[in-house]
Amino acid sequence: MKKLSFILIASNMLLSACTKDITGLNVNTKAASNVPSSTLFTMGEKALVDNFTTTSVATAPFRVISQEWTENSYVYEAQYNFAAYQANAGWWNSLYEGALANLQAAKSHFASDVLDPAIAINDMRIADILEVYTYDLLLNTYGDIPYTEALNNSIPFPKYDDAKTIYSDLLTRLDTCIAGLNTNAASFGAADLIYGGNVAAWKKFAATLELKMAIRLADVDATTASSAVLKAVAAGVFSSNDDNALLAYDPSSPNNSNPIWQALVYSGRHDFVPASLLVSTMVSWNDPRLPLYFTKYNGSYSGGIPGNGNGYGAFSDFSAQLQVAGYPGVLLNYSQAEFLLAEAVERGIAVGGTAQSHYNNAVTASIEFWGGAASDAIAYLAQPSVNYATATGTWQQKLGYQEWIANYNMNWDSWTDIRRLGYPDIDVVSPPVGAHGNLPLRLTYPSNESASNSTNWKTGVAALPGGQDLVSAKLFWMP
Numbered sequence: 001m002k003k004l005s006f007i008l009i010a011s012n013m014l015l016s017a018c019t020k021d022i023t024g025l026n027v028n029t030k031a032a033s034n035v036p037s038s039t040l041f042t043m044g045e046k047a048l049v050d051n052f053t054t055t056s057v058a059t060a061p062f063r064v065i066s067q068e069w070t071e072n073s074y075v076y077e078a079q080y081n082f083a084a085y086q087a088n089a090g091w092w093n094s095l096y097e098g099a100l101a102n103l104q105a106a107k108s109h110f111a112s113d114v115l116d117p118a119i120a121i122n123d124m125r126i127a128d129i130l131e132v133y134t135y136d137l138l139l140n141t142y143g144d145i146p147y148t149e150a151l152n153n154s155i156p157f158p159k160y161d162d163a164k165t166i167y168s169d170l171l172t173r174l175d176t177c178i179a180g181l182n183t184n185a186a187s188f189g190a191a192d193l194i195y196g197g198n199v200a201a202w203k204k205f206a207a208t209l210e211l212k213m214a215i216r217l218a219d220v221d222a223t224t225a226s227s228a229v230l231k232a233v234a235a236g237v238f239s240s241n242d243d244n245a246l247l248a249y250d251p252s253s254p255n256n257s258n259p260i261w262q263a264l265v266y267s268g269r270h271d272f273v274p275a276s277l278l279v280s281t282m283v284s285w286n287d288p289r290l291p292l293y294f295t296k297y298n299g300s301y302s303g304g305i306p307g308n309g310n311g312y313g314a315f316s317d318f319s320a321q322l323q324v325a326g327y328p329g330v331l332l333n334y335s336q337a338e339f340l341l342a343e344a345v346e347r348g349i350a351v352g353g354t355a356q357s358h359y360n361n362a363v364t365a366s367i368e369f370w371g372g373a374a375s376d377a378i379a380y381l382a383q384p385s386v387n388y389a390t391a392t393g394t395w396q397q398k399l400g401y402q403e404w405i406a407n408y409n410m411n412w413d414s415w416t417d418i419r420r421l422g423y424p425d426i427d428v429v430s431p432p433v434g435a436h437g438n439l440p441l442r443l444t445y446p447s448n449e450s451a452s453n454s455t456n457w458k459t460g461v462a463a464l465p466g467g468q469d470l471v472s473a474k475l476f477w478m479p
Contacts, residue, residue: 038123040109041127041191043098044098044102045193058085058086058087059087060411061082061085062411064078068404071272071306079436088444091141122182122187123188126187133331140477145160146161174207174209174210175210178203194247203236204243209332237341241334259329261324264323275304278404285386288380292319292371293319293408297317303315308433334365336403339362363377400422445457
């Protein structure tokens with residue numbers, strides 16, 4: 001059976017893992033024994049951000065599914081055909097093998113190579129927070145997943161745990177981390193590529209992640225959702241763009257540069273184009289982020305048609321700032337926190353403020369983060385089509401469309417907010433040409449799981465509605 005090796009690359013000593021299925025997740029502790037815990041943490045942290053940021057449809061096709069981008073020549077993912085490049089396996093393997101395996105290995109080393117107990121505890125909590133974030137991505141992509149046995153070297157074929165039970169445990173882990181972080185002690189320092197070891201910043205991150213996860217439960221378990229939202233707000237969620245969880249990439253090293261730059265510039269390829277629905281929606285609302293997201297083509301903004309062979313050079317391109325090698329990857333931001341608080345108000349959860357005030361804060365934060373001015377946000381929000389009091393539709397539609405726009409470059413979140421709120425209703429307003437069914441609600445399990453871990457895979461499939469491994473099967477938080 002394959003073992004996972006730790007390979008150091010370039011100056012940042014970052015991991016590259018290449019196994020094919022979860023049975024290869026076993027950590028070779030002998031090989032890893034000479035790698036400091038701080039380096040293992042850096043490997044896991046960067047692997048997580050890389051996979052969340054990547055444009056690769058073999059790993060994360062979510063930009064294309066959510067129609068923020070679409071494809072030019074190879075249109076499989078735009079048509080919801082994931083067999084060609086096996087994104088269902090790529091996302092699974094990259095998160096288990098790149099992020100979780102390294103974070104878990106780092107945690108196993110803290111006791112031996114971090115001499116200060118207070119620092120070791122903070123390191124453990126921060127690594128645990130990122131594990132929670134990663135498992136949240138996995139179970140809300142697939143459903144039941146390996147969890148309690150996933151990273152156990154002695155268990156080659158891990159069982160699939162119930163997704164709702166995992167979710168409850170993840171929320172408990174966040175509460176433990178928030179309570180256990182010691183803001184009077186240090187942490188990773190420069191090994192932490194997101195916050196530089198700022199413990200207070202990680203505490204806010206954990207609280208905001210709990211807010212995000214809690215709201216996702218609201219349609220099926222309003223009581224638990226409300227309780228968790230209030231705990232998160234009491235702990236202190238993001239309050240400005242200064243809190244954003246950003247990983248600044250290294251422009252001097254192609255391997256450690258932003259994955260978007262690698263795909264759009266360094267590769268010399270032109271596989272993607274802005275999608276027509278996003279571009280036309282932003283044009284119709286005079287969105288000040290248009291020049292911050294895209295370039296003009298022949299004097300105007302235009303996007304490609306999902307599922308169509310659009311070709312290159314006939315539509316708007318991506319903005320210059322998005323194609324910079326050092327452009328940061330984003331895991332979580334202030335704009336998201338404010339949208340979630342607006343939703344909490346609409347759901348009757350006493351988080352303070354009004355839905356409109358939080359909505360305004362969220363939109364303003366997004367515009368300013370991308371480089372727009374406060375005056376741009378004021379003018380944008382004053383339009384009847386955008387103003388929360390006068391915009392068309394239910395609160396789900398108002399928040400859904402604006403979150404979709406603000407989540408640009410946070411591709412998994414874009415897809416997930418569409419799945420949660422139902423807007424934009426892509427099946428109605430922009431069904432892809434040649435689509436294989438409706439908008440996917442999940443990814444199917446990797447084919448290697450059905451072959452190598454078949455008994456446990458069958459248990460996971462049986463737990464899905466209808467007992468079939470389909471992209472149309474609802475997950476536990478979907479009403």
